[in-house]
Structures are given as C-alpha cells and as structure tokens.
Amino acid sequence: MNKSMRQLFIAVLVLFLIITCSTFFWSIIYAPSLDANPENTAAFYHEVGMARGEILSSGGEILALSQKSDDSFNYQRSYPKGEAFAPVTGFFSIAAPPSQGVEMSYDKVLSSGNGSVWQQKFESIFDGQEEGEVNVETNIEAPLQQYSYSLLKGKTGAVVVMNAKSGAILTLATSPSYNPNLLAVHNSQEARSLYSSLSQRGFLTDLATSYLINPGSTFNILTSSLALQKGMGLADQISAPTTFKLPSGMVIANRVYYPSYSMESKMALSEAFSYSSSTAFAILAQKFGSQALKKEAASFGFGSPIQICGEKGSGSPMLSSASSLGNVGDEENLALAGAGEGSAGVTLLQEAMMVGAIADGGTVMKPELVKRTLSSSLEVLSSSIPSRLSSPLTSSQAGQIESMMENLTKVQDPSLGPLASVMAQVKDPSQADRSDGLAAGFSASNPDTVVAVMLQNATSSQAASLMDSVIKEAEK
Template identity: 35%
Template sequence: MTKQLRRLSVVVLLMFLSLFAATSVIQVALAGQLNENPENRRTLYDSYEVQRGTVYAGSTAIASSEPSDDVYSWIRTYPDAEMWAPVTGFINPVLRSSTGLEYAMNAALAGTGSQQFLTRLDQIVSGQPPRGSNVLLSLDPKLQKVAYDALDGLEGSVVAMEPDTGRILAMATSPSYDTNLLASHNSSAVKEADQKLQDDPLRPLTNRATRETEPPGSTFKLVVASAALSSGKYTPESTFDNPATFTLPGTDNVLHNFDRGTCGPGEKTTLETALRLSCNIPMAELALELGTDAIREQAQKFGFNSGFEIPLDVTASSYPEGFDAPQTALSGIGQTDVRATPLQMAMVAAGIANDGVVMNPRMVDRVVSPNLTVQDEPADTEFGRAVTPEVAETMTKMMTGNVKNGAASGARIDGVDVAGKTGTAEHNPGDPYTLWFTGFAPAEDPKVVVTVMVENGGGLGQNGTSNGIAAPIAKKVIEAVLSE
C-alpha cells in the first residue's frame, strides 16, 4: 500500500510540475505574444479596465485616457486628432478593434506585456489601480504640424526622418479623419462614423505613408543610378544615346522624355544630365544595360521587397522578378509594376545621405512605466549597406545639382544645399499623375530626409507637376527642421 501511495504521489507531483511549467510558459514566456494576438479578445476587453498609457510626441500628449461613465471605465481621447490619426490610430470597444499605435503598442499601453510583468505585480501588492505604460515617440509636434498643414487638403503624405538613426520625425497623411469619432462609446454614432469613413472614396482611414504603394516615378532613378555607379562600369560622365523618342524593345510603344524633347543638346547625354533633368529615355537605356536582376538587387539593398514594423506595419514596396525587356526599361523610370511607399523612398534618400547605410525606420523612443521606470528603449539598427561611401557621395552631388539647376528647383533654400529628386508617376492614359519628391539637407551634413507623395495630380490632373507641388512641400518641412 505504501508503495502504491508513493507511486501515486510521484504521479501527482509530476502532474503538478507539468501544470506549473505550462502555466508559467503561458503567463510569462508567451504573455507578450498572446496579448498581441489580434484574435485574443480578452486582452482587448481587459485593456478598458485599466487606465491606458499615454502616447507622447515630445512633451505633447497625442492619445490619453479619461474616465467614462459607462461599463468601459475609460475612454480614449485624441487632441489634434486628424493631424495625428495615421500615427495613433484608435481603439474602441464598440467596434472591438484598434489601429495604428493603439494596436501596435497595445501590450505596453494596456500594461499587459511581458515587460510590464513586474509593474503589474507591484500594482497588485501595493493596491494601486492598474495602469498601462506610456509610449514616447520620436515625432516632433511642431514638424508634424508643418507637414500636415503643408499638405493643405491634398491627397498624399509626408515623411520626415533622421538619416543616421532612422528616427521618424513626422508622418502626415491627407485626407485624414477624427479618431475621437471612432473612439466613442456611443454604439450607433461610432458605427455610423465608421461606415461613412469606410465608404469615402478618398480613403481617409489609409495611412498613405506606410500602407499606400504607388509607382515611384523618377524618384526610382536614384536606385537605378546607384546600381550603375556601384557596378563600377559607369560614372556621372557616362554617355547614352540622346533621341527624342525611344521605342521599347519588341513593342510599338514609344517612350518620351517629360518635355517631349531630347535630354539636353547633342546626340549624346550623360548620366549626370539625365538625373539632373530627370530624363526618361537615357534612364530606360541604362536600365536595359544593367538588367532587371541588378536593379532589383540594388532596390532590395534599399529595402524594397521587405516588410517593416516601426512598430506600425509597413507594406512592402516591390520590385518584382521576371521583368522582360520593355518592363525593365520602364522600371528604370519607376513605372510598370514597381511600387513604393513614401517611407520606402525616404529610406532610399536616407541611405544615400548616411554614407550608403540604410537604417531601420522607427518611431518609438521609450516605453515608460507609471513609476517612470524605462521599460524599453529601442536602439538604432542598420538594415544594411546599400552603396559605398564613395557612391553615396557621388549620388549626393548629382542630387544637389538636381535642386540647384535641375528638375527639383522647387526645393531650393537660400544658403542651404538641398539634395533631392522629383518624380512624376503615370497611370492609365488620361489619369492624373502621382507627384513625388525625396531628398535631404544640408547636403554636406544631412539632418533630415523628407519624402512627399501627392496623388491625383495635386488636384490639377495631368497639369500638376512634382516640382510645382511636391518639392515646395518638402522645402517647408526642411526649413522647419533647419530653423530649430
């Protein structure tokens, strides 16, 4: 009998130890993963029982919790909601959903993440009410306002970032929406507001900086020129045939430069001139010489075909495999199936500005507990080297010429060398263009990279130009940074 009891005791002990180990793994090791699982509704419900942490941009609270007089205890409020909507997103118990940083940083803000374990334990022991952690962002409120105001109702976005760290300083999109409407606990009102926004053809709920991909147009010529210089077979003085029309290989399709003329005078033109004047034909010729594999490899070094979390989820920009000759030629001018987010084109310019090294973009500086303990402080990390320092220097010189006396003159700033590139992306015949600018300043010691993307031709159809609309927006943002 004693032997049987001993065996039973061993079995019970093993079962207890197995249960203890399993619960420990679930509650500690897997806590963060389970809390961040969008299918875990319990986490969403629990997040309304605590005072959710505040999201700060600088010293400005852009998302915070206030007591509510209903079953959810707290309601989320968003000052300057439309300006910050693409960053904060919203969280709502009625819709059972969250977006933006409210979703991406939910575990920290709700205080349910693995890094908040000791804080939760301290709150339980001390009898303090549960509170989430605060999230401090890299974004600058003054710069965000300049970027948002500069869009002035246009359909588009602006991204500003530090090239040497990857810290995002501004991220504005337009049109935007009032996140307070979707944070309301009034069931009928919030559902009506949500449906209206969902049905809006201008897609105000879309974060155009991170989720919208468009043909990058001539801004992609920075990638093609980088590939050429990196090959060692080309210099800024390398020459190309200079016709006014170019028939794509194996087709009857004719390619023109933007002004329908040649790329400067003469039967030949140079790589430097082609980039400065943003000529299509020599860049298409160059793309054919390089080949689609070399261009795709260079694009991937800048971040194409890779997804990012900043911690917002960023749609991967794409340079697909398998382009034929005419597609390769068109890819040289950022057309065909080449697609990019504004954040991606900011990474291209940032890689050039940072001596050829592309940094991973990020927008969170610190996560701080209610007792001011720093729980997380993301480090600056490298995505990889895109080009050598020598190639980056050459590209910077050519981009500076593009602003000084080329196609991007709308970004000129007196007393400051700005390096930049415009782009005008075409769609179906007759459709308005998408207008681009990406660049950085000061060229000799870059402090900020700015990318602007404006859809629908800036409201001017095919009469809207990147130099007339996108470049001046970037100029305002750059001036705001340099004036601080």
C-alpha cells in the same frame, strides 16, 4: 423511507459537486482561453474601459491619453491633437480592435498595466495593487507633424520626415485623415457607423506607408547607385535618346526639361540624372539586367514590408506595404521599371529611406516610429536602438549621387535653394487621368533630416515646394 432519502440527499450533493467543478473549470481554469477568444465582446469592452498608457511625441507632448469617465466604461481614450496625428496614434475604439499606429503596434504594452480581465483578478489578489500604465514615447516631432499636416490639409497626400542617421520617423502625416476621438466614443453604434464609413472611403489607409505609387525618376537614385557600383563614373557617356521604343510599341519619352537631342545622342550619367532622362535609365536598366536591379532594390529595402514600430510581444507590428519593382521578367518591363513606371510601386516611406541612404553616406537605416517606453513614473523601460538595414553604397558613391541630386534641384527648380532632391511626376496606373507629384530630398546644411512628399493630383514642382517648406520648418 429515511434511508432512501439519505441516498437521495447524497445524490444531490454529488450533483452540486458536479456543477461546482464545471463552474470552476469555466470560470478559473478555462478563463484565460475564453478571455482570448476574439468573439469575447465582454473582454474587449473590459479592455476598452481600462486605463491605457499615454502616447507621447518626442518632446513629451501627449498624443493619446485615458481619462476617467462616468459611464459603464471606466476610462475614455482621447487624442488631444486629433486628426493631424492619427497615422501615428491610430485609434482605440469599441468598433474594432486597434489596427493602426502605435495603438496597434504597442497594444499589449499600453494595456499591460491592466492585463486581461482574468489576469488582473489574480494579480490584484496576490499583490494587492494595480500596476501603473506603460507610456510610449514616439520619435514624432509634434510641431513638424502639425506643420506638415497643415500644409497637406485640403489636399490628398502624405509627408514623411526621417532622421537619416538614426532612422527615427519625425513626421508621418497624411491627408485626408480622421479624428480618432470620434472613433473612441463609447456609444458603440456611433463608433461602428463612423468606422465602417471611414474604412469604406479608405481614410484608414495610411498614404505614407500603405499606398504604392510609381517611383518615376526618383528611381534613378537606385539605377545610378548600381551604375556607380559597376564602375561607371559620373562623366561616362550613356545613350539617352529623346524617345525609346519598346518591343510592344510603347514609347518612353523624355520630359520637357531635356534639351532636344537626336535619337542616337549620348550624354553624361550626371546629366541624364539632372534632367531626369527616362530613356537613359530605361536603357541602363536593360543593360544591367533584372537580377542586378532586383538585388540593388532589395538592398535599399524593396521586396518586403518595412517594420515601422513594434514587435510580436508588444502588439501587432506596424508594417508598411512592400515596395517592389513589379514584374521585370522581360525587356519591356525591365525598361519600364528603370524609368520608374509600369508595375513598379514604392511607398513614400521607401522614398525617404532611399534618399536617407544618400544623406547618410550610403547606409539605409531601419525606420523607427517609437523612441522608448516609460513607466508611469517616467523611468525608461526600453529604448529603440537605431539599426542599419544595409549599406548599398560607399560614402564617396553616396556623395557622388548627392552632388547629382543637388544639380537636379538647380536644373529643375532653381527656386528651391541649395537642396539635394529628386522629384517626379507620375501616373497612377489605375487612374490614367491623374498625375501625382513626388519629391524627396534634404538640405545640404542639415543632411540628417530627409523629407519625402507625395501629392495626388499635383505636379512634381508642387510636391517639391511642399517638401521645401517642410525642410525649412525642420531647420528652424
């Protein structure tokens, strides 16, 4: 009997060899792919429990950090500046993977000191030490961001401040906002219920980058720049009737600032700009045609999402919605787009970029939220280099438009002081009973700092006065 027992024993050894191999397969060879599976809660929990790098303001103030915690997660993410900076930081929660701000766009960088569960195992075996976390320094000016948010508080709207020379985003504030600290709690039920109620109410949509609004007469910058390129001068007379009837019977009318003119009246391009004449620019748009207008818009950044920060290797890049002229296939819609109405939609960031091109002598800079990444010992690991998107205008053309914008401010809101600005009061096509205020501009004494403001349920002058306050604060 012993012979067959020995055979049985060998069979047992073979069975054990099989399970050892299969365990080796799943726990070692296939582990990286298990780790990367989106359903792998344990790997995600592991990441939630790890230390992440800090997110800093341009002055080095801490916007997000990881602190040691006592619970089953080792680290707790916290946001000392809370909701004022939520559009910048985004959130890091057990409820959902990061989907906003720097937490999303630099996710891999912030957690790179840890690696994946699996990676870390091997790294700690071979080099025996943990790497420090990588910190991300943003371009955000913390006091300006805080100030802008305090002005927005209680209202619905957004503020973007951009450096026109470098494209650096100095402020990205929206209201209402959310407190990322409440999403970062380790009680998964609490975090999940807050997350779902916030996303249902739309608090997680960044009004500055992901909300499209009719540009209204702020769009005149674009049409004027096209006119200048076509060889027109500021004094050239263009037709600007009080009302302009479209083929469908719809009527574009000029705003109250505009002195009464008769139907056939003409005025200088600069005058039409200062008075924000909708009819004049609708007719101009028709004259140039949809192809030219589209091309001009594209050179200002229309038509594709703008990358705000991050690249493929750092996380999923933070993108704005794509601004567009909408459907400009026929005369009617082309005229509407020229007046900044109809299906044309821009983000507030796009407004800042348009005005920024004027402030920067005709060059559109790529907006950039992140300044650089730093090691835990504060060595600079990488820096963002300012990059130019396009140069739709010469600097003298930009100067001409700047002078029209200065004049517009004087005509429409003399209380604002020496600013170059555009402003508009627009209807949200989906909410006919509501009108939103839009304003964007810069001060002549500090043309590098461009401010764009959007306020829902407000007039253009309310938006403009908020813009003025932010410009004054930035100058301090």
